[in-house]
Amino acid sequence: MRYLYTLAMYLVTPFIMLRLLARGVRYRDYHRRWRERFGFPSAPAVSGSLWVHAVSVGEVNAAEPLIKALRDSYPNAPLVVTTVTPTGSERVRQLFGDSVVHVYLPYDLPFAVSRFLQRVRPRMAIIVETEIWPNLYFACRRRGIPLMIVNARLSERSLRGYRPMGGLVRSALSCVCLIAAQSRTDAARYRLLGADPATILVSGNMKFDMPVADDAVPAGEELRQQWGRLRPVWIAGSTHEGEELPVLEAHLEVLKRLPDALLLIAPRHPERFKMVEHSARSLGFSVATRSADRVPSASHQVFVIDAMGELMPFYAAADLAFVGGSLIPIGGHNVLEPAALSTPVLVGPHTFNFEEITLTLIREGGAARVKGKEQLGKEVLRLLLDTERRARMGASARIVFDSERGAVRRVMGLIDKQLQE
Template structure:
């Protein structure tokens, strides 16, 4: 009954959903394409194999080591990866080209999810992190498809939201066959929402199993060498309302370190142009990555307006600020700069990666700031004290290495479900 009510509400809201899609297409035209896939038609499906759902860019990147291992261990099983956003789609194609199938996940209506599952006929469904939909899980279970929640995370804030609609989500959580959860605290939250204790294992985060790409490191070294000996800091995955604070901080950094270069990487490509306009309005000489131009010694900002190059751009920097944390977005993946040995700065909003950021902070690899002034002070301190910055970066690398192994535990659990 609860799922029927949910489906009815979803149907009534579909005009608003489609209007929102059109609105988003104004800034990101890719949202206006491939609509048929959102209604379970078309798409590059590879039936009879492994289905992985990675909602957007972050989940797609996190799933990459898992997908590569699945390709090696089960070469007879085709893999299809679904997502929800054009940026996620672009990232999947960049990571895997045509080695995997790829499609947008349909809207969560019973008929659409049923048609999707019937067309795909997966041996197993693997959902990255917490991208769960009631009708999706129900239709997969009705078709006898084992459902795994991989690298599962659930902040206290998200758990409170789920508890408000417990009448809807508890049957969904209870239907999961296996949950590979990142931490003990998150396991308790999942249990309160209906996940069976015997169907859950604390595996840690597969994001710790990140292995920096040597080719990206080499590319970064070439790019960095063209900039000379100047100090470089990066503000990565920034959001609206955050770029202004980062640029204000960079102005203060330049007072103490006049030759400093900022790499600014907005989280969403539809904001690349607006970020460039903010830089220009701030009176800072700018070079865009997409232009292919060489950074001159007078340039003060390098805009990372490209997709799939974040790790390469991190590798160009001496200090990393992780965005989504000076605004109430919850932070992004702190392990990417940590794996590269960079000292890390974060704003106060880091609830999406609370446990990971606390580990790094406890090791001395991460500093928290609250605004442009404290951000500038943290950047200057590490740029002017490279030995201390190196120690902090090395501590972060140690945290990453000490917590690896989640990927192997996840693969073992998936193997049990495929038997």
């Protein structure tokens, strides 16, 4: 199975490269640093590093408190952070600057993996959430590099996707010394996937430990002062293709009852910024953007947040937040960011990436679910008109966020123990 998998990886690599070329037409960072994807890091060689892999923006945000804890506890160990996407790379740069070494994770080809590990020489490999690459895992075991999966999650969809490669995935997971799962459900799914039950424990979700910037709330207050403190404002964060048009149509519905309402919309991927702006203008909205206008004025109806890593002040400024990736089967994005700021949360029907967190928020009254695109406008309007309900939801969301913290402390204890051994 492993030989067949490796052969398949060699065969599909040209198509992966073509896909990167195509994506780079709209977002040029995909055209940069290609050599790193074949195990030629542009950064200087290091030795004895602590290596953290976080595939993209969401995983980098989840790993932020852990990376900072590692930096504080092991100041003499080089910290290497790998991502797969340019947006993840940009987020690493925003959060950590030059205090960590960032490179792209190489494709799961034996020669590329070997060259990468020779260059960074990690004392430990820490994979955040769900990234199972057999050749990489086997190479770590061969070199005696302890490998952990932390904040581990596995959706039902991912479980089904891995099952056709059951034997290979089971062998790869045998290379892992510890799986710190987000929840009991994730732990059970890893067992079903073939991981050794003795290596699995539940540590909680590190995203509850994400730092809430001290200036997020004051910055949100300042934004509200600029666009009109009493205006009804809602935000659609981390939206995808197939969601932006329904969000804009929902805002048309809102404007019929609340003509001074403002929609803040933050597309998940930078290559969609211009498309969303054009879509809003084509529907007749008065549109402003973060890059051109900085903040919307009283006359603007839609504000496109065409910048990365700036959601928190806007979540703080909004009366309610719709979290994207949930109207279509992407699986949803981080509902904890608005919850941390006491902002009521709306989600669509597809939240399998944040299954237990979302269900907890809904059960405790901090979030509400819309069944489909046609319900979004009605529910947004209902909440914008109900100040008391929004206040209750926001307070409940913050209580859930505060009550679940502590996962990073537990994971750091596990890392410390493993390094001592």
